[in-house]
Amino acid sequence: MDSIPVGRVGRILSxxxxxxxIRIQHDDESTGGFLIxxxxxxxxxxxxDYWVSSSSELDSFLTEAGWLIQWLDGGV
Numbered sequence: 849m850d851s852i853p854v855g856r857v858g859r860i861l862s863x864x865x866x867x868x869x870i871r872i873q874h875d876d877e878s879t880g881g882f883l884i885x886x887x888x889x890x891x892x893x894x895x896x897d898y899w900v901s902s903s904s905e906l907d908s909f910l911t912e913a914g915w916l917i918q919w920l921d922g923g924v
Contacts (some may be wrong), residue, residue: 852906853919854882863914868895870917872906875899876884882906 860868869890873883881902886894900906910917 852910853901855867856919858917858919860886860915861918862916865915870915884909 871885884898
């Protein structure tokens with residue numbers, strides 16, 4: 849997978865959770881892994897998250913989910 853933009857909002861176009869928004873955050877302070885935030889709202893007031901321990905695990909997770917993600921520039 850190409851470089852995954854951490855901290856940037858995207859829209860899941862296909863696969864599990866199609867139509868939802870996604871943002872990946874590096875969890876430096878707590879675990880050193882990555883949080884994968886998924887929400888039906890662009891402001892992330894609802895939703896859920898996944899956690900992976902490394903960038904290689906993040907690549908595998910996104911591939912397995914079958915997500916085609918459109919990374920958004922600036923705001924939504």
